[in-house]
Amino acid sequence: MQLAGRKIVLGVTGSIAAYKAAHLCRLLKKEGAEVKVVMTTSASAFITPLTLSTLSANPVLIEMVKDDSTWNNHVELGLWAELMLIAPASANTIAKCAHGLCDNLLNAVYLSARCPVMIVPAMDHDMYLHPSTQQNIKELKTFGNLIVGPANGDLASGLTGEGRMEEPESIMQHIQNFFNHASQLKGKRVLVSAGPTHEHIDPVRYISNHSSGKMGFAIADELARRGAEVTLIAGPNNLSKPSHLHYIGVESAHDMHDACMKEFPKSDISIMSAAVADFTPEISANQKIKKAPGVNSIQLKDTVDILSEMGKAKKAKQLLVGFALETEDAIKHGMDKLQRKNLDLIVVNTLEDEGAGFGGDTNKITLIDKQKNITRFDLKSKTEVARDIVNEIIHLYNA
Ligand code: CTP
Numbered sequence: 001m002q003l004a005g006r007k008i009v010l011g012v013t014g015s016i017a018a019y020k021a022a023h024l025c026r027l028l029k030k031e032g033a034e035v036k037v038v039m040t041t042s043a044s045a046f047i048t049p050l051t052l053s054t055l056s057a058n059p060v061l062i063e064m065v066k067d068d069s070t071w072n073n074h075v076e077l078g079l080w081a082e083l084m085l086i087a088p089a090s091a092n093t094i095a096k097c098a099h100g101l102c103d104n105l106l107n108a109v110y111l112s113a114r115c116p117v118m119i120v121p122a123m124d125h126d127m128y129l130h131p132s133t134q135q136n137i138k139e140l141k142t143f144g145n146l147i148v149g150p151a152n153g154d155l156a157s158g159l160t161g162e163g164r165m166e167e168p169e170s171i172m173q174h175i176q177n178f179f180n181h182a183s184q185l186k187g188k189r190v191l192v193s194a195g196p197t198h199e200h201i202d203p204v205r206y207i208s209n210h211s212s213g214k215m216g217f218a219i220a221d222e223l224a225r226r227g228a229e230v231t232l233i234a235g236p237n238n239l240s241k242p243s244h245l246h247y248i249g250v251e252s253a254h255d256m257h258d259a260c261m262k263e264f265p266k267s268d269i270s271i272m273s274a275a276v277a278d279f280t281p282e283i284s285a286n287q288k289i290k291k292a293p294g295v296n297s298i299q300l301k302d303t304v305d306i307l308s309e310m311g312k313a314k315k316a317k318q319l320l321v322g323f324a325l326e327t328e329d330a331i332k333h334g335m336d337k338l339q340r341k342n343l344d345l346i347v348v349n350t351l352e353d354e355g356a357g358f359g360g361d362t363n364k365i366t367l368i369d370k371q372k373n374i375t376r377f378d379l380k381s382k383t384e385v386a387r388d389i390v391n392e393i394i395h396l397y398n399a
Helices: 018-030 049-056 074-080 091-099 105-112 125-129 131-142 168-181 214-225 253-266 306-313 330-340 382-398
Strands: 007-012 034-039 083-089 117-121 151-154 160-164 189-194 199-202 205-207 229-234 246-249 269-272 279-281 300-302 319-326 345-350 366-369 374-376
Touching (some): 007 018, 018 034, 018 049, 018 083, 074 105, 083 091, 083 168, 091 105, 091 117, 091 131, 189 214, 199 279, 205 279, 214 269, 214 382, 253 306, 269 382, 306 319, 319 330, 345 382, 366 382
Parallel strands (some): 007 034, 083 117, 189 269, 269 319, 319 345
């Protein structure tokens, strides 16, 4: 049994898909999990507590207060669980989770839970696509919550589209992957750099590049899912700050160098995905440089190559991964950087490939390791690319 002894709190909210929670509960029990169900009042209009208490072999909890003198201890439940699964998760519950509202037992358990949370949305297509729901789901991701689905298909409203709750069998697969993955990097400290740097010319101007930080953030998130203790050092970016990792925000290549070199000796694995500026102004003016005839050049000096410094200082047990964004001869330049900077692995992407590189939500990468093994991947979302990179890192680390 794949989930033998695993402690799972199953949260069920008010959605027509609540009937699927019965099957899900049964599958969890069949795989040996201990299940405690928490429902909202509106969920009990779709499926009876008796069905779920029979299937889970535990009382179903709905109210904060049991009777006049006792209450259902949400803190205890939150600490008991190894995974909190909210399936189906209505738009209302998702909004409450995103904003910390706590007007029922389920949301109190959510706020008290120290374990990972998996959220399985179920709602009408338009409700799912509403910017407010999309924003709330984005927010949940920054808390480290796993979002499963929704699927595309027929909806209870009669419409067809995204919003259908994932099928219980598919959710089970996600749960099994979650438990298999969660211990892969347990106890390992990982450093990730992300984003651009800003090199100040004066208080209002700077030199930078088009990096959004998305690739590095996705890698950091994936590493946390594998159980690693992640420090993410990021240059200026517009992404929501992840609250489930140790986040250090920096400005310039100099700041990034200081922050990275402080963390590097403590790190088992370091992944430098930041697009660090190679040059910085010789002098950063204290006051805005006024428009005047003759101001037509800025003296630049080299920045420190952080990755090279790490490559020189690297101890035998440390794994070092670099990135190479190229515009031509990507594999040749990537291999050269791998050797020159003493790396264990390099992630090569090229602006010659459509959908790869800065800014977008997709990337197309090639991995090259020290043995010169070259693995090419298709164009994928940055989340999937992060998964491929982390799989390879775990493979190399354990080799
Ligand atoms: N990098 C770094 N510090 C720098 C510049 C780059 O740590 N000052 C790291 C990046 O984080 C990335 C890798 O080095 O992992 C490759 O960066 P890139 O700019 O492509 O390589 P360079 O060595 O600067 O080579 P070039 O600009 O000539 O392509």
